[in-house]
Amino acid sequence: MGGALHLHSKEGEGSTFTFMLPLQAGSTDHAAARPAVPAPVATTLPVAPGAGGTRRILIVEDDPFFSHLLADFVHGRGYTPLVAADGEEGLQLAQLEAPHAVLLDVMMARMDGWEVMRRLRADPRTSHLPVHFISCLDEWQRARDLGALGLVSKPVSREQLAQVFDAIEQAWAGALKRVLVVEDDESQLSSLAALLAGRDIEVVRCKSGRAALELLAHSHFDCMVLDLGLQDMSGYEVLEAVQAAPALRHVPVVVHSGQDLDREQLRVLNRHARSIIIKGRHSPERLLSEVQLFLHSVEQGGHAVEQEALALAGGKVLVVDDDMRNLFSLASLLGDRGVQVVEAENGQEALDKLAAEAGFDVVLMDIMMPQMDGYEAMRRIRADARFKELPIIAMTAKAMPGDHQKCLEAGASDYLAKPIDTAQLLSLLRVWTRR
Incomplete structure (x- = not known):
């Protein structure tokens, strides 16, 4: 019907839904259904209207006027725009909404476009996305070095935007x-x-x-x-x-x-x-x-897995979990990347493994286990001078308020909530093994 549904939501305060329909049913004028452009507030996550095609284009731009122009152009090409007012918001939308391509500004508050691009490429969920920079900067080579399709400098003509979308569509053609x-x-x-x-x-x-x-x-x-x-x-x-x-x-x-x-x-x-x-x-x-x-x-021709393997290969990880399915899943994930995995099914067994074997780089510690839970196991590990600096990543299915702090107080170096996000786990392991 040429209408649209907009959502603006702020955690702890509530959500505003705006339902829009043209005055004349069946009208081909979609001006009233264009996406609302939020003020650049990081806690607002605008969800794009359903009209405008099945493919979604994420627009990360802090200029409301220019982002509105880009959204109009995206609609005109038959796609659905997702609008983010800054880099952090753009990353959240990229992870939540699974867009098909990204139009990315560079000069933004809180997180610039270069950092957004690096994080998109580091996350397996978003590493494949075609990204094109649209910026006042003229740093085409830097954009290409980071893996972008290219960069066009503002002000941008409609002909240049058409060329940007030609490049995106060519990338899609080879990505099925x-x-x-x-x-x-x-x-x-x-x-x-x-x-x-x-x-x-x-x-x-x-x-x-x-x-x-x-x-x-x-x-x-x-x-x-x-x-x-x-x-x-x-x-x-x-x-x-x-x-x-x-x-x-x-x-x-x-x-x-x-x-x-x-x-x-x-x-x-x-x-x-x-x-x-x-x-x-x-x-x-x-x-x-x-x-x-x-x-x-x-x-990527296996490039992402090769990079992970280079970063993690040769490491030794103690995985502590009483659920065999989790043990084998983590062992398979890490084993494929050249990591030696030692398994323990409770806290006491973890202490025994640490006492019997040397050379552990990281411990992945479940919290809710029989005999000895993860909290007690971490406290005992930290009480041993040999393991004062051993990285321990706590894993818990509860994810209740205060769990994070409780894990850190018990001796955890970092924290993951179950179900485990594969990309986040690998990222944490790369960070802590490098340390």
Whole structure:
């Protein structure tokens, strides 16, 4: 109907929804539905209107007048604008809204465009995004060195903006990835396909193991999402067949299962799959994150994974968690990056491992465990002079107010809330191992 819905929200104060419709139904004049441009307040996260195409363009610009002009142009190209008034806000929108490209200013308060670009490239969720700078600075080479498509200097003509979008669309043309989703439950299959679709991903659906192997043998796929409980053959048999075919071993496999797996099953799966996700409340978010991580690694020719491997390879990490699924998931993630992983299932076992072995670079410590919880384990570790400076990253599923401070007081160097964000974990490990 040519309308729009705007949201302005501030934590602790509330939200304002603005619903706009043209006076004449079916009007082709979309002027009334143009996105509102917020004042540059970091705590406001504007959500763009639904009209204007399926692809979303994130505009990070602190000049309200110019950001409004850019939003008009984005609408005119058939896309949906997302508007951020500064760099920090832009990063939040990039992580929350999964845009398809970014138009980025440089000179902004709190965080300039160069730093925004570095953080976008450092996060696997956003490292693939086409980014084009629009700035009053003339530093084209610096923009390209950071991985941007280019830089145009203000003032910008419509012809220059058209060239910017030509470059973005060319980047999109080469970025489509194919994912094979193997699931025999029709509702689950539809949900997974909807979750992955629309993010420069072509989703191919499949309900049986044999059909999946046939598709893999005759088509190219960048990733496979596999359920274990198939009707014609088990997911384990599919994995074994994939591993037996040299041409298919490179395809990353994300196992997405509702089965309660024992230790031996997890060991088998970790030999063949890149990631294991148990179906549950947070599994869709983690599945999307894992698939995007693998696809972006493929897109960069493995460069992102190689960089991580260079930063982490040769390290030794003690992983302390009473949930076997978490232990094996973290062991697989870190093992792929050349990290030696030692496992412990409770605080006392962690103390025993530290006493028996030398050379640990970091400890990943779960909090809620039987026998001895993470708080007590960290206090005892810090009481030993040998481990005064050993980095300890606490992991907890509670994420209640005060948990962060409680972890630090017990001896943690840093803190992660579950479900663990893969990119954040790897970033913290790189920081603490360098120290």
